[in-house]
Amino acid sequence: MANHYYDAADLQKFTAIGEYQQELADKFFGWYGEVFKDSALTAKEKSLIALAVSHAVQCPYCIDAYSADAFEKGWSETQMMEAVHVAAAIKGGAALVHGVQMMNKTKAISM
Amino acid sequence: MKCMKSLKALHHQLASSTAQIAVLENGTDHTLPLFSDKLRAEELYPLRPSEITIFQVNVGKMCNQVCKHCHVDAGPDRKEIMTRETMQLCLDVLAANPSLQTVDLTGGAPELNPDFRWFVENIRQLGRHVIVRCNLTIILSNKRFFDLPQFFREHRIEVVSSLPYFTQDRTDRQRGDGVFDASIRALQLLNEAGYGMPDTGLQLNLVYNPAGAFLPPAQETLEKEYKTELLKRFGISFNQLYAITNMPISRYLDYLVVSGNYEQYMDKLVRAFNPAAAHSVMCRNTISVGWDGQLYDCDFNQMLDLEVACENSRHLSTWNMAALQHREIVVNQHCYGCTAGAGSSCGGTVTK
Numbered sequence: 001m002a003n004h005y006y007d008a009a010d011l012q013k014f015t016a017i018g019e020y021q022q023e024l025a026d027k028f029f030g031w032y033g034e035v036f037k038d039s040a041l042t043a044k045e046k047s048l049i050a051l052a053v054s055h056a057v058q059c060p061y062c063i064d065a066y067s068a069d070a071f072e073k074g075w076s077e078t079q080m081m082e083a084v085h086v087a088a089a090i091k092g093g094a095a096l097v098h099g100v101q102m103m104n105k106t107k108a109i110s111m
Numbered sequence: 112m113k114c115m116k117s118l119k120a121l122h123h124q125l126a127s128s129t130a131q132i133a134v135l136e137n138g139t140d141h142t143l144p145l146f147s148d149k150l151r152a153e154e155l156y157p158l159r160p161s162e163i164t165i166f167q168v169n170v171g172k173m174c175n176q177v178c179k180h181c182h183v184d185a186g187p188d189r190k191e192i193m194t195r196e197t198m199q200l201c202l203d204v205l206a207a208n209p210s211l212q213t214v215d216l217t218g219g220a221p222e223l224n225p226d227f228r229w230f231v232e233n234i235r236q237l238g239r240h241v242i243v244r245c246n247l248t249i250i251l252s253n254k255r256f257f258d259l260p261q262f263f264r265e266h267r268i269e270v271v272s273s274l275p276y277f278t279q280d281r282t283d284r285q286r287g288d289g290v291f292d293a294s295i296r297a298l299q300l301l302n303e304a305g306y307g308m309p310d311t312g313l314q315l316n317l318v319y320n321p322a323g324a325f326l327p328p329a330q331e332t333l334e335k336e337y338k339t340e341l342l343k344r345f346g347i348s349f350n351q352l353y354a355i356t357n358m359p360i361s362r363y364l365d366y367l368v369v370s371g372n373y374e375q376y377m378d379k380l381v382r383a384f385n386p387a388a389a390h391s392v393m394c395r396n397t398i399s400v401g402w403d404g405q406l407y408d409c410d411f412n413q414m415l416d417l418e419v420a421c422e423n424s425r426h427l428s429t430w431n432m433a434a435l436q437h438r439e440i441v442v443n444q445h446c447y448g449c450t451a452g453a454g455s456s457c458g459g460t461v462t463k
């Protein structure tokens with residue numbers, strides 16, 4: 001049994017999730033493949049979105065995969081970092097905007 | 112200060128083809144499945160030629176650039192150069208073998224060979240299509256090359272040139288400081304001469320190589336993006352974009368090993384093995400000629416000193432078309448570079 005969470009080599013084993021439930025895995029990978037194809041958005045644009053989202057969900061596997069993919073598809077380091085800042089700004093803003101809820105609650109229970 | 116020397120001039124271990132093959136065959140700490148076994152599973156082993164139609168000639172290893180990914184280990188310090196006598200042997204072979212319709216001239220910078228123009232004129236007189244692998248910056252490197260666009264046009268030569276990206280950073284990182292700006296200027300001069308322009312029939316094709324340890328994205332999409340960006344930013348037009356996979360040979364192999372990317376890159380190539388691409392590898396319709404007249408299956412085998420497996424026809428002077436047509440192509444682990452994903456050849460991806 002592994003004594004640590006997250007192993008870079010596990011990314012390559014992603015498709016092995018089918019071992020426990022092939023049908024749903026196939027559906028997921030089929031859908032996933034479709035999502036990232038050139039369509040109304042280009043595969044290149046989708047890659048940058050995925051990079052930003054991978055930071056928002058803080059998945060190290062996705063960060064690795066989409067750092068490589070976005071760079072391969074021709075985004076520059078500056079553009080990639082700006083995408084990360086967009087993710088961070090939304091995350092920061094999302095936390096802060098809940099401050100209003102906190103304020104509402106505080107005010108509701110205050111004299 | 113940037114190193115402007117070839118591995119050979121540096122007496123680097125990987126300047127030796129034996130050392131390169133040892134890395135490719137044994138890896139650094141784990142071994143890969145054999146390329147020949149992959150072919151065997153596709154009933155493609157031993158790999159044999161289809162019809163040989165392309166005669167690729169490496170006219171010398173001298174170059175005005177020292178690109179990091181260069182599989183030739185070319186540079187200003189390389190002195191290997193094809194003589195006029197060897198060129199004459201090439202012309203004799205061409206005259207005797209009409210099926211060799213295309214002559215693909217490569218280097219180094221082929222234009223640095225003092226007999227380059229003489230050679231081109233004579234090949235054209237034989238009625239063959241000529242491709243020149245022009246690195247672009249050579250045109251601006253010295254005034255004796257300023258008229259190359261006109262020379263190319265006069266002989267209806269197809270020009271194929273590397274431009275790793277339409278931005279300066281990636282191009283200069285791979286090919287050297289200042290290469291991007293000079294390449295853009297040279298492309299504009301080629302456009303002015305009619306290259307890449309509608310209705311002239313003067314073909315200008317660009318090559319994309321990944322500037323790092325990764326595979327190229329889809330050629331078609333990339334071509335669209337190149338066309339839009341180069342036109343918008345610099346007013347440049349061209350015909351086709353060839354997306355090429357970097358081969359784990361010579362300076363690119365050194366880069367992979369030194370940067371710690373060797374294993375993951377080779378794994379990536381192996382995982383991306385595409386049987387459809389294996390059917391269309393370029394060694395099946397090409398013969399590659401070295402600066403000294405030796406014959407090889409492709410330019411990559413040439414740089415690894417893997418001569419054709421055709422004992423009585425290993426040099427231009429003993430050329431035997433029938434024997435070459437029936438030979439077994441020599442394959443090794445570097446061949447994974449030709450069969451990854453959509454496949455890769457001098458003319459870009461090999462599958463749709």
Ligand code: SF4
Nearest residue numbers: 174176178181219246
């Ligand atoms: S890749 Fe081409 S331009 Fe660059 S050093 Fe090699 S031969 Fe010269």
Ligand code: SF4
Nearest residue numbers: 392394409411446449
């Ligand atoms: S490296 Fe040469 S021999 Fe090997 S598959 Fe590619 S073209 Fe053929």
